[in-house]
Amino acid sequence: MTPLSNPDRRDLDAEALDWFVRCGEQPTAELRAWLDADPAHRQAYERWTREWSQLDALPSAGVDGLRRQLAADKRQADKPRARGRAFWLAALSRWTPAISALMVGGMAYLAWSQWHTPPALYAETFVTARGEQRDVTLPDGSLLRLDTATRVEVKLYEKRRVVSIPDGQAVFQVQGDATRPFDVLAGPLKITVVGTRFSVRHTVGVPGDDGVRVAVDEGKVKVARAEGWGAYFAAAEVLTPGQQLSASADGDMAPVTPVASAGIAPWRDGMVSFNNTPLSQALAEFERYGATGLHVRNAAVGALRLTGTFDPRNLGNFKRNLPKVLPVQLLPQGDVMEIAPLS
Incomplete structure (x- = not known):
């Protein structure tokens, strides 16, 4: 493969940056197609991924200016015709030195922090x-x-x-x-x-x-x-x-x-509350407090919505009243009860 010239490399970096800002860590079908079209595309995109991942460990003060610049550039990018080659090349010229400076400062910061972070009291x-x-x-x-x-x-x-x-x-x-x-x-x-x-x-x-x-x-x-x-x-x-x-x-x-x-946290009073909650999710919440002896096999039943406040440690009242508020019945199935649709 012929190595990219410097202008071609800058064009590719700008294009990769465009994809990265638009998609970030949530790849789309269009991004995958672009990555698969040329190994150089993937390499350029991965370079930006590595660059940005380094920010996770840097002191927040050094990132504030870059954050403000990115926000301004993204606002500019939302304007008609702003996200062209010239725009991203200009952004690239600003961000690359900033990120590089942060990398150098960040490595020094990390080395210092490893030796100077005090232990927990x-x-x-x-x-x-x-x-x-x-x-x-x-x-x-x-x-x-x-x-x-x-x-x-x-x-x-x-x-x-x-x-x-x-x-x-x-x-x-x-x-x-x-x-x-x-x-x-x-x-x-x-x-x-x-x-x-x-x-x-x-x-x-x-x-x-x-x-x-x-x-x-x-x-x-x-x-x-x-x-x-x-x-x-x-x-x-x-x-x-x-x-x-x-x-x-x-x-x-x-x-x-x-x-x-x-x-706010009704469980402090020994209760759990549901507001238009799927029945399957409500049962999972009850199970956090103890075995319910209840089971749902039918997806439509699990999707039924439940509203109310209940004591998770005393489900007798819940079991008695559930068929009164939802179109279901409780059927014995061995050592558990199945919540089934009305026949």
């Missing part, structure tokens, strides 16, 4: 079993209420406080300390507060509800992408009392919606 992991709830008081005075089948990992540093939720849900009453921000990491999101009360749900094993949900009872929190190059360019959302936000497992955030105080 406090580190502990708390786990609740299926059907168990637990109250935890942290050394800084913050209170955590853990729901069933939940795992939280706590690290307190001199200048910051970090709690990770790999799975489950919890309510936080954060002790105010402006010098030590409190970050909650849940899936693709990072929730940052100073002092407030809020709930975070990240239930990876519940079909249809495996993303993240944040609801604020008091104070305010900032919700943003936790990692990935998109974290530097996506806008953060600030939630105030009576607001909630949901995000998919990929980190796509839905619009902020209102939520009543009673609807």
Whole structure:
């Protein structure tokens, strides 16, 4: 294969950058066709992928200017005829030196941070079993209420406080300390507060509800992408009392919606609430608290919508009333009951 000349290389880099900005990490059929058309296309695209992936480890101060420039360039790209060869070549000429400078600074920063990051003053992991709830008081005075089948990992540093939720849900009453921000990491999101009360749900094993949900009872929190190059360019959302936000497992955030105080973590009172929730998803939520003895085989039955508040530890009332609110019947099937359509 004949090596590309410098002008051809710049044209190809500009074209690859165009594809990367448009598609990012979500390849389309058109992008795949372009990548498969020539090995040089894939190499150019992978170069941009590697370049941007390096931003994940860089200090945020150095990325702020690049973020603002990208936002301005994307606005310009949305204008008619703006996304031409000249536009992307100009963008390429701006971004490549900026990224290179950040790479050099970032490597120095990483080397420094590996040797100078102080150890956590406090580190502990708390786990609740299926059907168990637990109250935890942290050394800084913050209170955590853990729901069933939940795992939280706590690290307190001199200048910051970090709690990770790999799975489950919890309510936080954060002790105010402006010098030590409190970050909650849940899936693709990072929730940052100073002092407030809020709930975070990240239930990876519940079909249809495996993303993240944040609801604020008091104070305010900032919700943003936790990692990935998109974290530097996506806008953060600030939630105030009576607001909630949901995000998919990929980190796509839905619009902020209102939520009543009673609807923020009703599990604290031993209840679960559903609002137009698919029956199959409701059963998966019940199963987080214990075996239900209920099974759905029919997809149409699983898609039926359920609204109401129930005690997950006492399903007798739920079983008795389910056929009254949905067109189903409960049929014995060995040691379980099948929720079946009416015959």
